[in-house]
Amino acid sequence: MVKVRFAPSPTGLLHVGNARTAIVNALFAKKMGGQFVLRIDDTDAARSRKEYEEAIIRDLGWLGLAHDQIAHQSARIAAYQSAFETLKAAGHVYPAYETEAELDRKRKQAAARRLPPIYDRASLDPEKKAKWEAEGRTPHWRFRLSRSTVDWTDMIRGPVEIDTATQSDPVLMRADGTFLYTFPSVLDDIELGITHVIRGEDHVTNTAAQIEIFRALGAQPPRFAHHPLMVGAGGEALSKRLGSLSLASLRDSGLEPLAIASYLAKIGTSDPVEPRLSLDDLAGDFDFARIGRAPAHFDSAELMALNAKLLHQMPYEAVAPRLAAMGITASPALWDAIHANLNTLADAKALALLVTGPIAPVIEDAALAAAAAGLLPPEPWDEATWNGWTKAVSAQTGAKGRGLYHPLRLALTGQEQGPELKKLLPLIGRARTLARLEGKPA
Numbered sequence: 446m447v448k449v450r451f452a453p454s455p456t457g458l459l460h461v462g463n464a465r466t467a468i469v470n471a472l473f474a475k476k477m478g479g480q481f482v483l484r485i486d487d488t489d490a491a492r493s494r495k496e497y498e499e500a501i502i503r504d505l506g507w508l509g510l511a512h513d514q515i516a517h518q519s520a521r522i523a524a525y526q527s528a529f530e531t532l533k534a535a536g537h538v539y540p541a542y543e544t545e546a547e548l549d550r551k552r553k554q555a556a557a558r559r560l561p562p563i564y565d566r567a568s569l570d571p572e573k574k575a576k577w578e579a580e581g582r583t584p585h586w587r588f589r590l591s592r593s594t595v596d597w598t599d600m601i602r603g604p605v606e607i608d609t610a611t612q613s614d615p616v617l618m619r620a621d622g623t624f625l626y627t628f629p630s631v632l633d634d635i636e637l638g639i640t641h642v643i644r645g646e647d648h649v650t651n652t653a654a655q656i657e658i659f660r661a662l663g664a665q666p667p668r669f670a671h672h673p674l675m676v677g678a679g680g681e682a683l684s685k686r687l688g689s690l691s692l693a694s695l696r697d698s699g700l701e702p703l704a705i706a707s708y709l710a711k712i713g714t715s716d717p718v719e720p721r722l723s724l725d726d727l728a729g730d731f732d733f734a735r736i737g738r739a740p741a742h743f744d745s746a747e748l749m750a751l752n753a754k755l756l757h758q759m760p761y762e763a764v765a766p767r768l769a770a771m772g773i774t775a776s777p778a779l780w781d782a783i784h785a786n787l788n789t790l791a792d793a794k795a796l797a798l799l800v801t802g803p804i805a806p807v808i809e810d811a812a813l814a815a816a817a818a819g820l821l822p823p824e825p826w827d828e829a830t831w832n833g834w835t836k837a838v839s840a841q842t843g844a845k846g847r848g849l850y851h852p853l854r855l856a857l858t859g860q861e862q863g864p865e866l867k868k869l870l871p872l873i874g875r876a877r878t879l880a881r882l883e884g885k886p887a
C-alpha cells in the first residue's frame with residue numbers, strides 16, 4: 446500500500462512551489478490507490494502558526510487534495526526523544542560542544558584554505574571534550590555519518606550516489622533539547638509507514654544522511670523521488686515572488702483550482718501543458734518517468750491561458766452551482782454561448798448581462814438597424830435564426846461582412862466584441878432584440 450506525505454512547515458501560506466510538491470504526492474497516491482498524509486512540520490514553535498496550518502488545509506482542500514491522515518510533529522516530541530535515546534545507546538550520535546561563533550570561525554578558516562566546510566569532529570577528541578565539559582558547556586548532538594557512499598535509485602533522478610564524507614555530521618538535537626528537521630522527519634516516515642518520500646531536489650543531500658538514520662534506527666528506507674525546483678519564466682528564483690504566488694492570491698485572481706492543479710502537474714514534464722477536467726484524469730497521466738530533470742518554468746501568463754482553456758472545456762454541470770452563487774440565471778445554452786469568451790469565471794457576470802440586460806445599445810447605422818428590426822422573424826428562435834435573419838438583412842440593405850455584423854453586434858450588445866451572436870440571439874429573445882435595434886436600453 447502506497448503512503449506518501451506532504452510536509453509543509455506552517456510558517457507561511459501555501460504557494461505554487463510547495464503546492465506542486467503536494468500535487469505530485471497526491472496524484473501519485475491517487476494513481477496507486479494509496480494514502481496521502483499531511484504532516485505539519487511545526488517543531489519550530491517560534492515561527493509556526495495555527496492560522497498558517499488552517500490556511501494550508503483550506504488551500505489544499507480548495508485544490509481538491511484533501512488528506513487521508515494528518516500528523517503534527519509538535520505532538521510527537523516524546524517519540525523523537527525515545528528514538529533519540531536508542532540512537533544514543535547505539536553510539537550513532539555524539540555530543541558536540543562548539544558554539545555558533547566557533548563553528549563559524551571553523552567554516553571561515555576552511556573557506557580560506559579552499560576546503561569544504563565540513564565539521565572536523567573536534568568534539569570526539571577526549572581532551573577537548575573534557576575541557577569543554579569542565580567549562581560547563583551544554584552540548585548539541587550530531588549524528589555520526591558513515592563517511593562512505595550512500596546510494597539509492599531516485600524515481601525521478603535515477604541512480605544517485607552520495608559520499609557522506611563530503612558532509613558535516615548533521616545536528617539532530619540542539620543544546621536546548623529541541624530537534625532539527627532531519628531526525629523527526631525520518632522517525633515520522635518510519636512510524637507513519639511512508640513508502641515514498643517525494644519532495645524538491647533541495648533535499649537530495651539530506652537524503653544521504655537520512656538514509657543512514659533510517660538504517661541506524663533499524664528501518665528500511667522508503668523510496669525517494671526528488672523533483673526539480675520551479676523557477677520563473679525567465680529562469681529567476683521564485684523565492685521573492687512567493688507572496689503573490691500564494692494559492693490564496695491566485696484564488697483571489699479568479700483562477701480555477703483545476704487550472705492550477707493541471708498547470709503544476711504538467712509543467713516540467715514531457716506532457717503537453719493542457720488542462721485536464723479532473724484530478725483523476727491528472728492522476729491517470731501521472732508517471733515519474735515524465736518528470737524532467739530541468740527546472741520547471743512557472744509563467745503566470747501561461748497559467749492564465751490554461752485557465753481560459755479549461756473554462757472553454759468545462760461542462761455546464763461543473764459550474765452551474767457557482768454561476769448560481771454569482772447571481773447569474775444560467776442555463777446550458779447560456780454557458781454554451783459564453784464559455785469560449787471567459788478568462789476567469791468572474792467574466793461570466795458581464796457576459797450574462799449581455800443577455801438579460803439592460804445594456805446600452807450603440808446604433809452605428811440607423812438605416813441598417815431599422816431594416817434589421819423590420820426583418821426579425823417571429824419566435825421560437827434557435828441557433829439557425831441568426832443566419833437566416835442576417836441573410837435577409839443583407840439582401841435588403843446590401844450590407845455584407847463587417848459592414849453587416851459590426852453594427853448588429855453594437856446594437857445588440859453595445860460591445861465591439863463578444864460571444865457568438867448566433868448563440869446569443871435566441872437567449873436575448875425577440876422583445877429585447879427589437880428594443881435594442883431601436884436604440885433603447887433593454
Ligand code: GLU
Nearest residue numbers: 452453454486630643644
Ligand atoms: N518541512 C520540510 C520542508 O518543507 C519537509 C521536507 C520533506 O519533505 O522531508 O522542506
